[in-house]
Amino acid sequence: MLYGRLDDLREQAADRLSEALRNSGGTQQERSQREGTVAMYTEQVEQFGAVENGLCFGRLDLDNGERHYIGRIGIFDHSGDYAPLLMDWRAPAARPFYLATAAAPQGVRCRRHIRTRHRTVTGLDDEVLDLTLARHTGREELTGEAALFAALNASRTGRMGDIVETIQAEQDRVIRSDLAGVLVVQGGPGTGKTAVALHRAAYLLYTHRQALSTRGVLLVGPNETFLRYISQVLPALAETGVLLCTPGDLFPGVTARRAEPAETAEIKGRPEMVEVLAAAVRDRQRVPDEPVEIVVERDTLLLDPQTCAEARERVRRADKPHNLARPLFDLEIIHALAQQVAERIGADPLGGENLLEEADLAEIRRELREEPEVLAVLDWLWPVLSPQQLVAGLYASDDRLATAAPELTEEERQLLRREPWGGWTPADVPLLDEAAELLGADNRDGQVRAEQLRQQQIEYAEGVLDIAEGSRSIDLEDEEEGEILSVTDLLGADTLADRQEDGERLTTAQRAAADRTWAFGHVIVDEAQELSPMAWRLLMRRSPSRSMTLVGDVAQTGALAGASSWQQTLEPYVDDRWRLEELTVSYRTPAEIMAVAADVLAEIDPSLTPPRSVRNTGVEPWDLRVEQAEFAGQLIAAVRREAAQVGEGRVGVIVPDGLVDDLGRAVTAELPEVAVGEHAELTSQVVLLTVAQAKGLEFDSVVVVEPDRIVAESPRGRNDLYVALTRATQRLGVLRTGLGVRYASLGVG
Numbered sequence: 205m206l207y208g209r210l211d212d213l214r215e216q217a218a219d220r221l222s223e224a225l226r227n228s229g230g231t232q233q234e235r236s237q238r239e240g241t242v243a244m245y246t247e248q249v250e251q252f253g254a255v256e257n258g259l260c261f262g263r264l265d266l267d268n269g270e271r272h273y274i275g276r277i278g279i280f281d282h283s284g285d286y287a288p289l290l291m292d293w294r295a296p297a298a299r300p301f302y303l304a305t306a307a308a309p310q311g312v313r314c315r316r317h318i319r320t321r322h323r324t325v326t327g328l329d330d331e332v333l334d335l336t337l338a339r340h341t342g343r344e345e346l347t348g349e350a351a352l353f354a355a356l357n358a359s360r361t362g363r364m365g366d367i368v369e370t371i372q373a374e375q376d377r378v379i380r381s382d383l384a385g386v387l388v389v390q391g392g393p394g395t396g397k398t399a400v401a402l403h404r405a406a407y408l409l410y411t412h413r414q415a416l417s418t419r420g421v422l423l424v425g426p427n428e429t430f431l432r433y434i435s436q437v438l439p440a441l442a443e444t445g446v447l448l449c450t451p452g453d454l455f456p457g458v459t460a461r462r463a464e465p466a467e468t469a470e471i472k473g474r475p476e477m478v479e480v481l482a483a484a485v486r487d488r489q490r491v492p493d494e495p496v497e498i499v500v501e502r503d504t505l506l507l508d509p510q511t512c513a514e515a516r517e518r519v520r521r522a523d524k525p526h527n528l529a530r531p532l533f534d535l536e537i538i539h540a541l542a543q544q545v546a547e548r549i550g551a552d553p554l555g556g557e558n559l560l561e562e563a564d565l566a567e568i569r570r571e572l573r574e575e576p577e578v579l580a581v582l583d584w585l586w587p588v589l590s591p592q593q594l595v596a597g598l599y600a601s602d603d604r605l606a607t608a609a610p611e612l613t614e615e616e617r618q619l620l621r622r623e624p625w626g627g628w629t630p631a632d633v634p635l636l637d638e639a640a641e642l643l644g645a646d647n648r649d650g651q652v653r654a655e656q657l658r659q660q661q662i663e664y665a666e667g668v669l670d671i672a673e674g675s676r677s678i679d680l681e682d683e684e685e686g687e688i689l690s691v692t693d694l695l696g697a698d699t700l701a702d703r704q705e706d707g708e709r710l711t712t713a714q715r716a717a718a719d720r721t722w723a724f725g726h727v728i729v730d731e732a733q734e735l736s737p738m739a740w741r742l743l744m745r746r747s748p749s750r751s752m753t754l755v756g757d758v759a760q761t762g763a764l765a766g767a768s769s770w771q772q773t774l775e776p777y778v779d780d781r782w783r784l785e786e787l788t789v790s791y792r793t794p795a796e797i798m799a800v801a802a803d804v805l806a807e808i809d810p811s812l813t814p815p816r817s818v819r820n821t822g823v824e825p826w827d828l829r830v831e832q833a834e835f836a837g838q839l840i841a842a843v844r845r846e847a848a849q850v851g852e853g854r855v856g857v858i859v860p861d862g863l864v865d866d867l868g869r870a871v872t873a874e875l876p877e878v879a880v881g882e883h884a885e886l887t888s889q890v891v892l893l894t895v896a897q898a899k900g901l902e903f904d905s906v907v908v909v910e911p912d913r914i915v916a917e918s919p920r921g922r923n924d925l926y927v928a929l930t931r932a933t934q935r936l937g938v939l940r941t942g943l944g945v946r947y948a949s950l951g952v953g
């Protein structure tokens with residue numbers, strides 16, 4: 205019955221989408237309305253497709269005899285009195301499904317978890333919320349224990365799934381926390397921070413649709429691999445209006461993927477870079493050492509350093525961004541040059557007042573303003589700059605670096621030194637953003653942006669056409685070929701993109717992605733501990749309302765410029781007006797593995813406590829020491845063993861940065877199916893990656909290679925090892941050469 209309704213709804217939305225796409229012409233307003241309709245039905249068709257699996261997963265039997273079915277979306281009975289057939293998990297009335305316990309049943313008599321495969325029910329778990337009947341398991345704080353353990357013990361697929369069926373009470377509190385203000389979610393590895401952040405996005409969009417649909421939600425994750433890992437969670441939650449970005453994507457027009465030493469990134473992340481950039485801008489506002497000669501119509505005018513210095517001083521006092529102040533500087537210099545011309549041609553031979561009138565002077569100024577020589581000098585004295593020109597120009601010159609960053613040591617300046625080609629790094633992005641603030645709007649990149657927008661429109665249009673095509677009724681596909689024209693026969697992506705050339709008709713996420721000054725309705729940051737002070741400045745600009753959810757773990761900070769305290773990080777922006785929620789239970793990491801990680805955590809900071817594991821697997825981690833000469837062979841053997849152990853599941857091999865190329869080559873020579881490299885496909889059965897790439901991910905089995913080297917590679921190496929050791933859901937192994945650091949729980953030392 206529910207799936208019947210879902211089919212009806214999907215068919216209806218697809219028909220309306222096709223109809224809207226077939227129409228063309230009309231007034232600007234009609235076209236605009238039509239594009240709005242297309243966007244709405246596109247989203248609906250996507251949503252109805254995304255909730256197909258596990259549409260209904262729960263039932264609440266209430267004390268008053270009512271019965272509610274809980275599912276991924278809300279569905280009403282259109283044939284009768286619009287009675288609710290399925291309640292959206294985000295609706296307030298669905299909340300007892302996640303919170304009710306035998307001790308506090310909230311009017312619930314029985315909670316049922318329903319497992320389905322495709323459209324068939326494959327299992328039911330009933331929990332009777334009655335203290336006298338309840339089994340005492342010692343884990344009474346868990347809701348839907350059987351369903352939860354089934355989810356946790358399932359093989360990993362390389363893509364994160366949603367947890368709507370088994371959200372736990374402490375997670376539910378975070379997901380449904382108020383929209384306003386800054387919420388920090390601190391939790392150890394595997395406590396569900398990422399899952400909670402994504403479900404919170406879905407919840408907020410559902411609950412505050414009006415407020416958020418126009419401003420959008422920004423979700424920042426640590427890298428592209430991670431974004432791919434989580435990419436299916438939101439569509440499966442029937443929410444598509446969230447912009448997913450890495451910190452390297454936050455400056456429109458730039459995709460920062462270049463690598464650089466951690467020490468360089470650390471310098472770029474320091475708050476002192478604000479002053480360095482401001483000084484770099486001032487450095488581009490020149491005063492010549494000698495008078496500058498300007499030849500205008502065979503006449504030579506002289507611009508002396510003092511005139512330039514005074515003009516610069518007056519313009520600086522106006523306190524405008526550099527590019528916006530340029531017209532003021534032009535006025536000053538042109539005025540001075542016009543005075544010179546006037547003195548020459550308007551001087552009274554009898555020594556009286558200048559013979560030129562104000563109108564003559566105005567004409568002289570107008571002519572000077574069009575003189576190429578004058579323009580060239582103005583461009584040299586006060587050049588209009590793009591953020592890219594300013595930052596690249598700074599890195600490319602020892603002199604500019606020395607002038608702008610006298611507080612840095614020579615060695616630190618050399619770390620910043622770089623030729624102006626080869627692309628941007630993620631740590632450059634906040635500097636570009638800061639530069640854009642200091643410089644003010646420069647529309648010369650408008651063309652680039654227009655082209656990017658058009659590209660996005662084409663991609664969007666292709667998506668719409670795919671959806672329209674994919675949702676064509678089966679009956680239609682059975683008709684004889686050629687007899688029925690589909691929307692895609694009538695309309696190409698190019699034409700559809702042309703129809704929405706006006707920015708008004710882009711989706712909120714697309715418009716936000718192209719606009720540096722966009723103010724998001726809510727900003728969510730995952731692995732927030734990794735962001736530098738400069739990156740926080742950028743994000744705070746994107747969130748003037750300070751409605752934010754920041755999830756992370758200060759014990760896992762790998763970046764040298766990253767956070768070690770939330771208070772310190774947030775103080776400059778919200779003082780102490782932020783709220784903290786802590787997640788304390790690790791759903792990913794079994795107790796046997798957490799014991800190993802706990803030793804490393806104690807070395808990071810003895811006052812930190814690891815999260816409590818929700819389960820044991822009975823499988824102890826292994827620790828193998830081998831000779832250097834046989835290392836690669838032993839690693840390959842270990843990978844084979846682990847792959848056989850996990851069957852359908854996934855194996856992650858986490859290696860030190862310095863070994864990733866060599867070991868990647870050695871392993872793939874024997875096992876070509878192993879995925880390696882920056883864009884390693886996570887759905888492969890075995891993936892070999894560095895700690896930075898593994899951040900936020902998980903595998904059924906993990907082999908950590910040369911832990912001592914991981915520790916030695918960075919001042920935050922212990923944090924990195926902690927991250928590496930906590931990626932496994934079932935099995936952990938450590939392979940090393942030396943004796944090195946020993947951990948009691950590995951049975952060594």
Ligand SMILES: Nc1ncnc2c1ncn2[C@@H]1O[C@H](COP(=O)(O)OP(=O)(O)OP(=O)(O)O)[C@@H](O)[C@H]1O
Nearest residue numbers: 367370371372393394395396397398399791792900
């Ligand atoms: N309530 C839940 N029901 C089922 N699975 C859950 C639940 N909470 C968390 N998980 C699972 O536990 C695993 C860890 O979750 P997640 O990646 O969100 O943790 P995390 O806190 O972000 O970890 P890390 O800090 O290590 O990146 C995921 O597979 C997630 O689906």
